[in-house]
């Protein structure tokens with residue numbers, strides 16, 4: 158019974174260690190500024206009419222791999238056509 162407990166502890170230590178090794182790379186890819194809402198206030202240009210809208214209010218449409226941020230549902234609809 159005690160052996161099982163050790164096995165579980167080793168497994169937990171293994172996963173924690175692996176996550177610690179992973180995290181520096183992840184942090185480099187995603188700057189902390191993104192989490193603090195810096196991106197939310199960023200202005201994006203509507204690809205249809207060229208109007209700038211806050212990213213938080215933009216309507217995002219995906220065409221294949223590309224994502225487009227539109228100013229309105231109308232623009233998003235015409236983008237799809």
Ligand SMILES: [Zn+2]
Pocket residue numbers: 203204205206207208227228229232
């Ligand atoms: Zn637009």
